[in-house]
């Protein structure tokens with residue numbers, strides 16, 4: 606903390622660090638949980654958090670960052686909606702000597718433009734999801750439909766890549782349709798309805814790979830409305846580990862998910878506080894774990910545990 610002399614008394618008092626957080630929006634349950642936990646983490650550490658919701662728009666994020674720079678914040682957390690187009694605004698932050706920590710998505714920019722990035726290895730997440738399906742279907746022929754995340758986001762690009770890596774040596778598994786549902790529940794439902802319609806009411810589809818749980822939850826609804834059994838007629842595997850998806854697994858409507866912690870702020874604040882304390886620089890990437898959960902892993906208990914954490 607910065608120490609300031611209290612006038613007339615010659616004593617000093619700690620002033621809270623100010624951190625600006627440019628959040629993407631509230632497209633998913635995971636995103637909402639990340640926002641909640643970031644606020645909790647800031648409060649716990651006595652950090653003054655300035656929160657800005659970009660409503661999915663990069664231009665709003667750039668404006669928020671510019672305003673954080675003008676306010677002279679001590680650091681910036683940025684969850685970048687898409688991966689490109691950040692160089693100029695990050696140079697402005699660097700010129701102002703304000704460290705920027707990326708949360709949960711990555712950017713295509715020289716790595717001296719940010720201090721560190723906290724998140725999962727998203728290629729690995731896709732590989733874990735695809736690996737589950739490979740094991741599950743064995744030699745059976747399996748047509749997969751894919752719900753992609755937000756177009757141009759690092760996580761959508763990388764999760765797709767990882768899943769494709771995992772099925773590459775398994776010609777019995779192929780992706781027959783792939784489209785974005787923008788990481789939202791309504792997007793997932795709508796796109797799944799069109800997949801079902803195009804694929805003989807869903808009878809040509811063996812499995813759904815969704816880039817997040819919210820889209821999968823929407824898709825599960827669409828599968829039910831089409832008169833099929835999600836979790837049996839159409840297997841589902843996705844990423845995040847949100848409570849509603851654990852509920853769906855507990856009910857037999859969903860099969861597997863790769864958990865992503867919504868606590869990205871904890872490691873980010875740890876890194877910033879170490880830097881403020883004694884100038885310790887964090888590694889460029891702080892990787893969070895990617896754990897697979899299936900119906901065999903006490904989904905009802907996992908649901909409850911997440912609810913208790915404030916999801």
Ligand code: GYE
Pocket residue numbers: 632633634635636709710760788816817818819844845865
């Ligand atoms: O998986 C999804 C969210 O960027 C890792 O964005 C994040 C993703 C998360 O909307 O639910």
